[in-house]
Amino acid sequence: MTIFKTERLCETSYETDLISMTMGPYHASLPGPMILRLKLDGEMIESAEIETGFLHKGLEKSFEIQNWSSAVILADHVDPEGSFFAELALCSAVEELGELELPARAVSIRTILSEVFRLANHLLYFAKVAKAARSETAFHYVMRDREKLLDLIELLTGARSSIGFLRFGGVTADITEGFIERVLDSCDLLRVRLKEYNDLFTYNQAFVFRASSVGVLSRELVKKAGITGPAARASGLDYDVRKKNPYLMYSELDFGVPLGGGEVGTQGDIHDRFLVRLREIEQSLLILKQLVEKVPSGEFSLFQITPDFEVPIGEAYARVESSRGRLGVYVVSSGSVKPHRVQFSVPSQGLFAVVPQLLKGCYLEDLGLILASLDLSVTELDR
Amino acid sequence: MKPEDWLLSWRGLLGISESFPSWVVVIAALFLVHFPTVLGVGYFFSFFERKFSADFHARVGPHRTGPSGILQPLADILKLLQKQKSPRAKEAWGFLLVFFFTLGLSVAVLPIGSRGTLVDTEMSAFIPLLVAAVSGLALLGAQLKMKSVVGWLGALRLATQTVTGIVPALICLMTAGFAAGTLRWEGLVVHQGANPLHWTAFRDPFSAISALVFLVSGLVMFGLPPFENPIQGGVKTGYLNTSTGNEFGLLKFARFYCFFLWMLITVVLFFGGWAMPASISQSLKGEERWVILFGLEYSALLVKVLICMSGTVWISSVNPRVRSDQVSALVWKVLMPLALIALLGSVTVKAGIIWIAAH
Numbered sequence: 001m002t003i004f005k006t007e008r009l010c011e012t013s014y015e016t017d018l019i020s021m022t023m024g025p026y027h028a029s030l031p032g033p034m035i036l037r038l039k040l041d042g043e044m045i046e047s048a049e050i051e052t053g054f055l056h057k058g059l060e061k062s063f064e065i066q067n068w069s070s071a072v073i074l075a076d077h078v079d080p081e082g083s084f085f086a087e088l089a090l091c092s093a094v095e096e097l098g099e100l101e102l103p104a105r106a107v108s109i110r111t112i113l114s115e116v117f118r119l120a121n122h123l124l125y126f127a128k129v130a131k132a133a134r135s136e137t138a139f140h141y142v143m144r145d146r147e148k149l150l151d152l153i154e155l156l157t158g159a160r161s162s163i164g165f166l167r168f169g170g171v172t173a174d175i176t177e178g179f180i181e182r183v184l185d186s187c188d189l190l191r192v193r194l195k196e197y198n199d200l201f202t203y204n205q206a207f208v209f210r211a212s213s214v215g216v217l218s219r220e221l222v223k224k225a226g227i228t229g230p231a232a233r234a235s236g237l238d239y240d241v242r243k244k245n246p247y248l249m250y251s252e253l254d255f256g257v258p259l260g261g262g263e264v265g266t267q268g269d270i271h272d273r274f275l276v277r278l279r280e281i282e283q284s285l286l287i288l289k290q291l292v293e294k295v296p297s298g299e300f301s302l303f304q305i306t307p308d309f310e311v312p313i314g315e316a317y318a319r320v321e322s323s324r325g326r327l328g329v330y331v332v333s334s335g336s337v338k339p340h341r342v343q344f345s346v347p348s349q350g351l352f353a354v355v356p357q358l359l360k361g362c363y364l365e366d367l368g369l370i371l372a373s374l375d376l377s378v379t380e381l382d383r
Numbered sequence: 384m385k386p387e388d389w390l391l392s393w394r395g396l397l398g399i400s401e402s403f404p405s406w407v408v409v410i411a412a413l414f415l416v417h418f419p420t421v422l423g424v425g426y427f428f429s430f431f432e433r434k435f436s437a438d439f440h441a442r443v444g445p446h447r448t449g450p451s452g453i454l455q456p457l458a459d460i461l462k463l464l465q466k467q468k469s470p471r472a473k474e475a476w477g478f479l480l481v482f483f484f485t486l487g488l489s490v491a492v493l494p495i496g497s498r499g500t501l502v503d504t505e506m507s508a509f510i511p512l513l514v515a516a517v518s519g520l521a522l523l524g525a526q527l528k529m530k531s532v533v534g535w536l537g538a539l540r541l542a543t544q545t546v547t548g549i550v551p552a553l554i555c556l557m558t559a560g561f562a563a564g565t566l567r568w569e570g571l572v573v574h575q576g577a578n579p580l581h582w583t584a585f586r587d588p589f590s591a592i593s594a595l596v597f598l599v600s601g602l603v604m605f606g607l608p609p610f611e612n613p614i615q616g617g618v619k620t621g622y623l624n625t626s627t628g629n630e631f632g633l634l635k636f637a638r639f640y641c642f643f644l645w646m647l648i649t650v651v652l653f654f655g656g657w658a659m660p661a662s663i664s665q666s667l668k669g670e671e672r673w674v675i676l677f678g679l680e681y682s683a684l685l686v687k688v689l690i691c692m693s694g695t696v697w698i699s700s701v702n703p704r705v706r707s708d709q710v711s712a713l714v715w716k717v718l719m720p721l722a723l724i725a726l727l728g729s730v731t732v733k734a735g736i737i738w739i740a741a742h
Contacts, residue, residue, distance in 0.1 A: 084574050134703055135704075137702075140440035206705050207703045363706060
């Protein structure tokens, strides 16, 4: 009886509670304003809850109260980092509604810009992951090289991020003299830099220890949550809008779609997601080389957009492959100067949905790296 | 060295006559030489580290405050002194007092020269390890008192690292002491001399391994780069993230001091310490030119310490960070076996040399 009593005492004295920790809405390790409520068992995350909506600005409603002529500028605000992709999706949907045939030169310019933005965003992703892993040198080197791409974007569009460059029926301006040469120079530079990044960071044992078999996103979870983009491809799901539903000039281009294979750990881990992005950078460089060799001559836009621009009655859906995944937009027009409805389907929706499941069972120290590896955007989620 | 010799050289160094009691000499030495030395090196190194790591990052670093940004550390100190202290810090004043007091005590055993060391005994080399253990526990208590989850987790990680890092560090300390036949600072330096080939780290491969393991163990113990996850963590969850104001400034300085302390001890144990060519040191001692002797020895020591610190900053600037449990795994699975192999190897080599000499 005494022994039994002692055992019961021991059990009672070792009873522990979980630690509650709330991060946000502003925290250095979070991708944006959001609240993350964690229950911790020591360093291990037992459960996670997300609360978002802090960046909701009624963007989709704003489309309904502004004219079609302002819609492209509004689309920039879906995701400031990848503003081009939202513009492209919107323009594609409206052009489908209006049955507009774009000039070849405009299509070529859009495709070039699409790949330059993809490169810039992938480099930003690299920098975020390097920062999360506290490799300051890799972070600064990549951001320095990204500046060259932003300079290219500024040369063409006049802005570095929220570009407001596309128009229904084409683009705002033609490519200038020297642009093609600068694109080729940037491609050559990045090809050399990729090797340096691999030596410095990608296969650095410290990063491999942190990233292999951590934050594993299984293929089943990817399908269940509707995740697309590099995060899905890292888990083995072979889906790229540029291949499955080609748009712009992608059907004419020769490029590959890298998939994750658990090279240093498990398929779908942080390192796989990182490697897939690096390999997509290589593919984007390949695409750009093919594009700039054959820029067709001709007009860069069908017509000037005026404030009383109207879109025929109807509805259309367009999707593009943004740097994060499939970005879709559903457009309904009532035939007036204002859109009736514009709804975006963003890649971050699926990614945010899996965050609680992904964080369960991970160390608290890995939280920042896991979130950085998913490339979440609170801006596009909340709109 | 006899206490009266030591006091005599300090009296000469500070210009204090024999009518003043010994404790006045000790207090004067601490406040006129040791503390300003550490503060001065800390100031310079803070600036140097920021510029050095900025070079690795292909950026400029501090450049606005003073010529080339030399006054930036001063600006930071003045800013921190003005910032409001966290109300939670007042709850933990007892533990923080223990923390800073322990660090302050270690200043007395700083090996800064043949006539500059205040306390030089066989136990002096163990004081820094004691400092690491006590300071880690004191921070743990402070963060628990402050009721901060992130600080508590960070301090727990630091305490774990301290406990794991101490063991290989002790073994390597024994290796160095065994090679020199003593653990007194003076004896260690005299045994090595000024010739780099006679330094403990370069005598045989086992001692070289021991030097490396000792250095890395210290970085782990004190939570220094590249093992500073307890300080800031991957999600800004370290004990430093709950501090503000002058408490933050003091903790940052304490962190630098631990870095400086460990590099200093590493240099003395394995890299010849303050040893200068015998002809120079003997003639200065004979002429009782204590100020020049102290200056030269201390300069030689500082150059080596700064080289060690720069190398560490270089490696930590370039590499990512690992998790605390991975650091512990590194210590137990890599550093510990290496330390044991180094100790056994050094003992075998020395026994072999003695046997050969005897026969």
